[in-house]
Amino acid sequence: MPSSPHPDPVSAQRRRGFWLRTLHQWHWISAALCLVGMLLFAATGVTLNHAAKIEAAPQVDNRALQLPEPLLRTLADAAQEGTTPLPPALAAWLEQALDVPVGARVAEWSPEEAYVSMPSPGADAWLSIDRQTGAVEYERTDRGWVSYFNDLHKGRNAGPAWGWFIDVFAIACLVFCITGLFLLHLHARQRRMTWPLVGLGLVVPLLLALLFIH
16 A cells, blocks of 8 residues: 655745745734834823823813905805805915815804814814804814824824724734734744733633623
8 A cells, every 4th residue: 555645844844934934024014014003002092091080271262253245245145054165265265364274174054154163183173154244253172182192093083094094004903913823823832821821812801801891
């Protein structure tokens, strides 16, 4: 009878070397991509967890303006109710007068006023335009740098570009973790504490969730 084939140790070593090189390459690339973001999200995880203990002194900026007569007339042609952007000429004048990015933000229209909500990371702002008199009131509340980075962590009022960054960052973190897991598997024979430590990383948060979160 023909003898059963034995695995070729040279081929096995070559396969192992290939996967080690490939995993190490993806591991360091993903680590480089998500390093700064991971530091930011880790630090803001601490500040968010202790948000009630971190004192902040919000700064309020309140300003009042009067629309020029030509711009006041444009309000008569605008929508009476609903949500549409401000007329371009009016938005451009407000940007220059207030030095704030009004752009094509949607306004809430009523027969009495046009109201524009202008939140941003770490701050809340709004402006109101009286459609009869042309009186403009603008208010911005700045809650400080800690609140700014906390809102970036949550993606709050940060816009679509930051939302895409969070998605790309999350994918890079997944690649980093998955390639790290496979590297642990390849090196586990030489490091006996590998799987006990991995198991500890699973069991500790699981027990905390089961025993202390109700």
